[in-house]
Amino acid sequence: MDYEAVIGLEVHIELDTQTKIFCGCRNAFGAEPNTNVCPVCLGYPGSLPVMNREAVRKTVMAGLMCGCEIASYCKWDRKNYYYPDMPKNYQISQYDLPLCLGGGVPISGIGFSGEPLTERTIGLTRIHLEEDVAKSTHLGKFSGVDFNRAGVPLMEIVSDPDMHSADEAYAYLVALKQAMEYAGVSACDMEKGQMRCDVNISVRPVGETKLGTKIEIKNLNSFRAVHRSLLYEIERQVDELTEGGKLYQETRRWDDAAGITTVMRSKEHAHDYRYFPDPDLMPVEVSPEWLGEIRAVLPETPTARRARFVAAYGVTPYDAHVLILEKATADYFEAAAKGRQNPKLVANWVQTELLGALAKGGHTLADSPVSPEALGELVGLIEANTISGKIAKDVFAEMLATGKPAPAIVKEKGLQQVTDSGAIEGLVDAAIAANPKPVEEYKAGNPKAIQFLVGQVMKASRGKANPQMVVDLLRQRLDG
Ligand SMILES: [Zn+2]
Structure with missing residues (x-):
């Protein structure tokens, strides 16, 4: 019998705001533990939360970027549970009335395994906003709890069970991260825990419409781990069913070193959390005027930018795809191509020479020794036949090493092309x-x-x- 996998992802993304969601503490990664805290985010009895409007605005922005419908009215609910990472014994979240509904994330290109992907949009179920919880660190017999993270605004982005392979899940994560970067709501740095992902996976015989037994995978610390865990889990579940075994609804933990999943716990159900509306917080109303203001400053989506690069700069769809992968690269390219006759040449320089050299030197675009304007100037010298493409590579190496502008290097070293x-x-x-x-x-x-x-x-x-x-x-x- 042939089986198909059905995959849904739950992604948590921390919003890049100045302050936390319900108090005035700083939202900053990497500070000394328990320095950005106050009675509200420490969960002292009697302290009262006050909503940070910017967190709601950024979530609306993220939702619009993914084509979601934005709720005009939503509220805050208490998700009750017992764990040291949340001393008030509930997390403020959104249950039945999330801020964003529907929408989707387009995927395309070549999959992580090297196979081309079918171009399609992965549907979103919802995006809701909640407070992040404290971070626990376990050291031998003891555990430490850092409350700097407690109260950081956190979006939960739930996809439909709409993906059917590890490659699709990987591509979805890449595209989602890209959309959030373009929206300017989060840097989505997984190493800093700004983006975290849980996977729901079931398998069913091809042709069957009912969903199989859902298994959740946790402890996924990279997109690659998500991909590997899915390959493993799909095979495990199919093998189990093929051999006449039974699957149980449970949460499993990914062990990255061993490359396997192990049982963590049997799955809790939503009613275990005894959700109810938080009496300390007002419902949130997103007025048409406010929504209009946010929509007016919404950045271009990655898909729109890719299409514009092809139309406006004449680069190939593949080059456009590579250039827009990261917003910083797309911004750099546009700044460098400004005023150039041959933007395709600029695209080549960015993709082959610049990115290669930066990676080699341990730099990123943010701290590139060659500014986009300086690279544009270098390409201008090629366009004007002042130097050849080959000489330009030497000039570029000198620019990287010294930070000097191209015309100065050409003049100093007498590199002008001989056209006499x-x-x-x-x-x-x-x-x-x-x-x-x-x-x-x-x-x-x-x-x-x-x-x-x-x-x-x-x-x-x-x-x-x-x-x-x-x-x-x-x-x-x-x-x-
Ligand atoms: Zn606080």
Whole structure:
């Protein structure tokens, strides 16, 4: 029997706000433990929460970016549970009236396994807003709790059970992260816990419409871990069913080192949390005026930007795909291409030379020694035939090392392209005189033999001769 996997993802993303969601404490990663705290986020009895409007605004922004419907009215609910990461014994969340409903995240391109993906949109069920809980660290017999994270605004983004392979889940995460970066709501750094992901996975015989037994996977610390855990779990579940076994609804823990999942606990149900509306907080109303204001400043979506790059700059759809993957790259490219006649050339430079060199030097675009304007200026010198593409690579290396602008380096080192035909003619004559064999071959009807002579002239000019002029002059001499 053939089986298909049905996968849904629950992604938590911390919002990049100045302060926490229900108090004035700073929302900052990496501070000394328990320094950004107050009675509200420590859960002292009698302290009262006050909603941070910016957290709601950013969640609406995220929802609009994914084409969600934004609720005009929603409320806060208490999710009751007992654990040291939340001393008031409930987390403020949203239960039956989330802020955003529906929408979706488009996926396309090549999957993580190297196979092309079917271009489609993964549906979203909802996005709701809640408070993050404290972070516990377990050291031997003891545990530490850091409340700096408690009360950080956290979006929970729930996808429909709409994905059918590990590759689709991976692509969804990449696209979702990209949308959030473009919306400017979070940096989504998984290492800092700003983006966390739980997986729901079941399998069923192909053709069956009822869902199989749902299993949740936790402890997934990278997109790669999500991909690997899904490959493992799909195989495990299919094997179990094929051998006549039974699956149980449970939560399993991914062990990244061993590459397996193990049972954590049998699955709790929503009613275990005894949700009820929080009496300390007013419901949230998103007025049409406010929604209009947010919509008016909504950034371009990654998909729209990709289409615009193809139309406006003439780059290929593939190049556009690569350029928009990270917002920083897309922004850099646009700044560098400003005023250039040949944006495709700029795209090539960004993708091949710049990104390669930065990765090699341990830099990111944010601390690139070459600014987009400086790279644009370098490409301008190629466009104007002041230097060849080959010389430009040397100039670029110098720019990276010294931070000097391209025109200064070209001038200082005398790298301007030689377009004076008199000077090139001298080199052409010398090359012809010194290399009788290729000359003979060319004259005997082998047009490729000219390449060797072009190379000799370029070498003699130290790469500075205009290559087209060299070819033209050689042809003139040899054909004449
Ligand atoms: Zn606080």
